[in-house]
Amino acid sequence: MRAIAEGLFTDETPPRLIGGKDRETGRIVFPCPSAKTHEPVPLASEGTLWSYTVQRYRPKTPPYAGPDAFSPWVVAYVELPGQVIVEAPLYGVAFEKVTIGMPVRFSPAPLNPQDADGVFIPAFVAMGDTE
Amino acid sequence: MSGDVCIVGIGIHPFGRTDGLSGLDQGVFAVRQALADAGVEWPQVQFAYGASDAAGNPDTMVDRLGLTGVQFINVRNGCAAGGSALFSGQMAIKSGEFELGIAVGFDKHPRGAFNALPAEYNLPDWYGEVGQMVTTQFFAAKIMRYMQMFGISQETLGRVAEKAFRNAVHAPHAWRREPVALEDILAAPLVSDPYTKYMFCSPAEGGVALVLASEKKARELGKPLIRLKAATMRTRPPHSFEVFAPSVDVVEDDTKPRGTASRIASADAFRLSGIGPGDIDLAQLQDTEAGAEIMHMAENGFCADGEQEKWLAEGHTEINGALPVNTDGGCLACGEPIGASGLRQVYENVVQLRGDGGGRQVPGDPKTAYSHVYGAPGVSAVTILER
Numbered sequence: 001m002r003a004i005a006e007g008l009f010t011d012e013t014p015p016r017l018i019g020g021k022d023r024e025t026g027r028i029v030f031p032c033p034s035a036k037t038h039e040p041v042p043l044a045s046e047g048t049l050w051s052y053t054v055q056r057y058r059p060k061t062p063p064y065a066g067p068d069a070f071s072p073w074v075v076a077y078v079e080l081p082g083q084v085i086v087e088a089p090l091y092g093v094a095f096e097k098v099t100i101g102m103p104v105r106f107s108p109a110p111l112n113p114q115d116a117d118g119v120f121i122p123a124f125v126a127m128g129d130t131e
Numbered sequence: 132m133s134g135d136v137c138i139v140g141i142g143i144h145p146f147g148r149t150d151g152l153s154g155l156d157q158g159v160f161a162v163r164q165a166l167a168d169a170g171v172e173w174p175q176v177q178f179a180y181g182a183s184d185a186a187g188n189p190d191t192m193v194d195r196l197g198l199t200g201v202q203f204i205n206v207r208n209g210c211a212a213g214g215s216a217l218f219s220g221q222m223a224i225k226s227g228e229f230e231l232g233i234a235v236g237f238d239k240h241p242r243g244a245f246n247a248l249p250a251e252y253n254l255p256d257w258y259g260e261v262g263q264m265v266t267t268q269f270f271a272a273k274i275m276r277y278m279q280m281f282g283i284s285q286e287t288l289g290r291v292a293e294k295a296f297r298n299a300v301h302a303p304h305a306w307r308r309e310p311v312a313l314e315d316i317l318a319a320p321l322v323s324d325p326y327t328k329y330m331f332c333s334p335a336e337g338g339v340a341l342v343l344a345s346e347k348k349a350r351e352l353g354k355p356l357i358r359l360k361a362a363t364m365r366t367r368p369p370h371s372f373e374v375f376a377p378s379v380d381v382v383e384d385d386t387k388p389r390g391t392a393s394r395i396a397s398a399d400a401f402r403l404s405g406i407g408p409g410d411i412d413l414a415q416l417q418d419t420e421a422g423a424e425i426m427h428m429a430e431n432g433f434c435a436d437g438e439q440e441k442w443l444a445e446g447h448t449e450i451n452g453a454l455p456v457n458t459d460g461g462c463l464a465c466g467e468p469i470g471a472s473g474l475r476q477v478y479e480n481v482v483q484l485r486g487d488g489g490g491r492q493v494p495g496d497p498k499t500a501y502s503h504v505y506g507a508p509g510v511s512a513v514t515i516l517e518r
Contacts, residue, residue: 005257019378030378031255050379053271054324055262060246063259075268075323077379085379087263095324100279111261121261 001108004119007032009108010042017043017106017122019084028084044080045106046127051077054095067112078104078124086122093126103127134346135358136221138516140169141481144237146337146465147306154186154468157338158237159195161471165233165340170352176342177229178202180219182212182236184469189235210417210506211364212236213339213473217514218362220343230345237338238468245334252375252508266507267331267420269374271323274422277388278325281437283425285325289316290443291421292329292463298450299460301490304475306335306466330421335466339474341481357481360404360515365396367509374507388429388436392511393417393503397431400501400513408432411515412497413483414454415476417505418461428456431503431513455493458483469506476502477514484518 001015008031009015020032021041032040058070076090090098091109109123110116142164144157152160158181166173173196181189181203190203208215213236220234245266249259258264277283293313299305311329319327349356367373368390370380382389401407408431416431418424425439433454434442442448448456459465459479462472480500483493500516 004260005255008257027380028378051272051276052324053268053275054321055265055268056321056323059262059265060243063248063256063264064262065260066262073262075263075272077272079381082381084381087268087377087379089261100276121257 001120003108004111004121007040008122014045015108016045017086019043030084030086043083043086047078047080047104049076049090049098049100049102049104050079050085051100052090052098065111067114074098076104076124088122088124090124090126135360136224137344137346137349137354138341138357138359138477138481139344139349139352139354140165140171140342141478142166142168142340143304143475143478144338145304146335146468146475149336154183154237154239154336154338155189155192157239157336158183158189158235158340159192161237161338161340162192162196162233162235165342169342169354171231171342173197174199175231176201176233178220178223178232180204180206180216180234182206182208182216182470182474184209184212184238186237186239186470189237208364209508209510210469210472210504211510211512212470214362214504214512214514215364217341217474217477218364218512221359221362224343224345230348232343233340234343234474235338235340236470236474238470239336240334240468243334247375247507254375254377258377263377264375266374267323267326269376270420270423271326273372274420274426275325277422277426280386283437283440286317287425287440287443288325288330288421289313291418291424292316294449295418295457295460295463298458298491299464302459302464305460305464307460307464326420326422332419332462333466335468337465337468337471337475339471339478341474341477355485355518357484358517360406360517361400362512362514363396363399363403364510364512365392365399367392368395371509373509391430392509393427393430393505396511396513397503400515401432404515406499406515406517410499411454411501412495412499413458413480413493414456414501414503415458415461415479416456416503418457418463419467421463423505424456424461427503427505431501450491451494458488458491458493473502473504473512476504477516480516484516
């Protein structure tokens with residue numbers, strides 16, 4: 001699995017997201033800044049949905065590099081407890097079933113769903129009742 | 132300097148789409164109108180601050196207006212650009228160094244959503260490649276959480292848009308001047324849940340200019356004194372939730388709304404002016420989408436979180452309500468030319484304070500008016516005018 005950029009995922013299976021912990025304040029941000037001020041830390045694999053929307057139209061290219069064939073996705077802000085809230089697509093749940101507070105799990109996904117050999121992006125999947 | 136900075140002239144090029152006219156042309160149009168309104172000539176202008184995000188350097192307009200050698204400073208500050216130009220102009224006069232100048236803002240954006248690139252915001256390229264360099268996502272997610280926390284319905288969002296188009300019918304400078312029925316607004320296709328297409332403003336074109344004067348100069352010009360009691364510009368506080376944020380801080384108590392640049396700019400404007408939210412007769416609040424107006428009502432101190440549901444249902448923010456909001460239809464009806472948008476609000480406030488609002492005039496001889504803009508990546512500018 002090839003990540004869309006270096007330093008986003010850990011090398012484990014399954015991978016985790018890599019955040020950046022401010023060496024002075026302890027504040028965690030994502031992605032991890034390249035500066036020495038931040039120490040890379042693995043982020044929790046499970047969290048809850050903090051807020052969301054549905055991306056209903058294809059974003060402009062550039063900068064969007066996804067497939068021409070567009071299908072809407074859930075844009076999620078996921079709270080990883082005690083760490084940070086990260087923004088990423090949420091898959092595996094019907095739009096009308098999405099609720100703030102629902103449990104979700106980190107699961108990188110291909111940028112182009114039709115091309116599993118392409119790059120993977122940070123993403124989450126819903127846990128529990130999703131149909 | 133003694134006394135207040137006053138706004139003695141206003142000009143506007145209608146917002147929307149004007150093919151064949153550059154953004155700069157629209158800015159020049161607005162400046163000429165504002166100078167005529169103030170009864171002054173370009174050579175009298177001692178300084179200018181010009182705001183434009185995507186339509187070129189404002190100072191190049193000296194070519195059209197006259198090569199007087201005037202000091203002309205360009206301002207680029209996201210959606211707060213116009214407010215920042217006005218703030219800077221105010222400070223130039225307050226310093227005692229100048230007594231007459233202009234703040235001008237114009238823009239011209241391509242159709243469709245804003246096309247921001249990650250590098251412009253110090254973000255990695257992948258953030259844009261995955262499709263997250265999209266302002267509408269943030270705005271929708273912010274209201275989605277707010278609706279759940281404070282019981283705001285989608286219908287209330289629809290009422291904001293309905294009011295905007297209804298007010299704009301009477302605003303000659305507005306772009307979308309046809310009323311749209313609430314049920315049509317709610318039934319329109321979703322753009323970013325919970326917003327339908329009528330609940331987002333569109334990038335647009337337009338130009339606005341304001342002539343600023345010291346109080347002494349304003350009296351000499353014999354203009355009604357519209358006093359700029361406060362003009363503030365602020366950036367974001369810790370833990371805020373902003374547009375183009377790959378991550379947001381976790382906070383211990385997340386049951387309250389977070390701090391925002393708007394809250395800081397607003398509180399400072401009220402403090403500086405000695406005027407409170409209850410003293411304001413009308414307000415222009417950034418409404419790049421319907422929920423922004425809702426949240427900004429609370430962030431600017433006009434109501435408690437959650438009260439908006441009742442306020443909209445009972446018409447408190449209508450032209451004849453207790454606090455008319457976005458009397459010219461706001462960004463929803465005027466569109467958003469970034470450099471001009473904040474100054475449009477102030478233009479509209481001056482029109483209202485002069486009693487020149489025609490079919491959209493706030494009744495009861497308003498004395499105070501408030502304006503507020505918010506933009507990426509967490510900037511806000513507020514003004515308070517008093518007649």
